[in-house]
Amino acid sequence: MKLESQFRCNGSDGYLAWLDDVLQIRKTANSNFIGSEYDFRVYQNPNELRADIEKLNKVNNKARMVAGYCWNWIKEGKNNPNIYDIEIPEYDFKISWNLGNTEAWAIDEQSVKEAGCIHTCQGLEFDYVGVIIGDDLKVENDIIRTEHTARAKTDQSLKGLKKLLKEEPEKAEKLADEIIRNTYRTLMTRGQKGCFVYCTDAELAKYLKERHNLSNKQYKENEFFEPINQVAEESTPYE
Numbered sequence: 001m002k003l004e005s006q007f008r009c010n011g012s013d014g015y016l017a018w019l020d021d022v023l024q025i026r027k028t029a030n031s032n033f034i035g036s037e038y039d040f041r042v043y044q045n046p047n048e049l050r051a052d053i054e055k056l057n058k059v060n061n062k063a064r065m066v067a068g069y070c071w072n073w074i075k076e077g078k079n080n081p082n083i084y085d086i087e088i089p090e091y092d093f094k095i096s097w098n099l100g101n102t103e104a105w106a107i108d109e110q111s112v113k114e115a116g117c118i119h120t121c122q123g124l125e126f127d128y129v130g131v132i133i134g135d136d137l138k139v140e141n142d143i144i145r146t147e148h149t150a151r152a153k154t155d156q157s158l159k160g161l162k163k164l165l166k167e168e169p170e171k172a173e174k175l176a177d178e179i180i181r182n183t184y185r186t187l188m189t190r191g192q193k194g195c196f197v198y199c200t201d202a203e204l205a206k207y208l209k210e211r212h213n214l215s216n217k218q219y220k221e222n223e224f225f226e227p228i229n230q231v232a233e234e235s236t237p238y239e
Contacts, residue, residue, distance in 0.1 A: 015040070019188055022211050023181050024144040032214045039128070039194030042209045046093040046132060046198040053130040053196065057112040062127040064106070065095065066116040066187045068180075069155040070134025070200075073097050073117075086115055086132065088200065118157065118183045121190055129191035131198070136180050138201040148176035157183070 015038045017028040034040065043049040050065060057063035067086055077083025077096060084094035098105040098114040105111045106124050115132065116124075135150035151158055157179050164172035188195050199205040 014038070016189060018215060019185060022208065023185055025181050025185060032211075034212075034215045039196075040212055041194070041196045042205050042212065043196060043198045044205070045091055046088055047091055049130045049132075049196050049198045050093075050095070053128060054112055056128045057109070060127065061107065061109050061112075063129070064112060064116060064121070064126050064190070065114070065130045065132070066118075066121050066190060067095075067097075067132035068134040068136055068183060068187065069117050069119075069152050069157070070136050070150050071097075072152045073154045081113075088132075118186055122186050124190060125192055126190055127192050128194045128196065129187070130196045131184070131187045133184060133197060133199040133201070133204065135200050137184055137199075137204060139204045139207040142207060144181070144204075144207075146177045146180040148173075148180065151180070 015034050018031070018034045020026050021028040021031045053063045053065055071086040074083055074085050077085060078100035081096055081099060083096060085097045086095045087093065095113070095115050098111060098116050098120055105114065105116060105120060106126075136147050138145045138147065148158060148161060158176060161172055161176055164175070188197070197205075197208060199208065
């Protein structure tokens with residue numbers, strides 16, 4: 001079934017349509033226009049992203065970190081905040097998946113220091129969401145590519161893929177591609193007011209920045225009506 005409209009991301013379909021176009025899920029009329037005052041940012045350093053999310057969370061406890069499922073969920077660390085599942089060594093960035101003993105991850109103030117995954121955050125909404133995009137989503141020559149081999153072994157959404165790859169490789173590749181793109185579409189639409197992103201793939205970060213810059217034009221109020229009004233003033237009325 002197709003959901004035609006939804007009241008998320010500042011109550012505008014503009015960002016949702018723009019994101020679909022950016023992730024190359026479908027062509028939309030919003031390829032270069034987000035609409036509304038949605039706050040979209042791309043970070044070079046994941047620590048800066050996390051710092052901003054934690055700062056915003058102090059306002060009303062409605063900001064959270066999430067990540068693509070590219071890091072294994074370490075069994076021994078499910079209830080231990082000192083064991084970090086997600087690590088980005090070049091920035092000395094470490095964070096745990098949301099702990100198993102934190103049932104109220106979405107409202108527990110301390111859980112802002114943990115990362116939610118696709119299975120724990122879909123259906124939830126916050127004011128701001130910080131998204132870590134892993135190696136399963138990349139870009140080459142402005143073409144979005146997905147890499148299912150970069151997904152964590154503990155990811156249940158791709159369970160049975162190896163068998164399907166042997167039996168029906170084309171179908172398996174298509175299915176994995178759809179799941180990965182939809183994963184990030186879901187993660188990147190959890191924020192009502194803003195989405196902050198860090199990409200492990202530098203080219204993807206560059207691509208997202210370029211697409212956002214094209215869409216970040218400031219339109220004057222009633223700008224689109226000015227040419228019509230001008231023509232009307234200069235034209236001779238019909239007799």
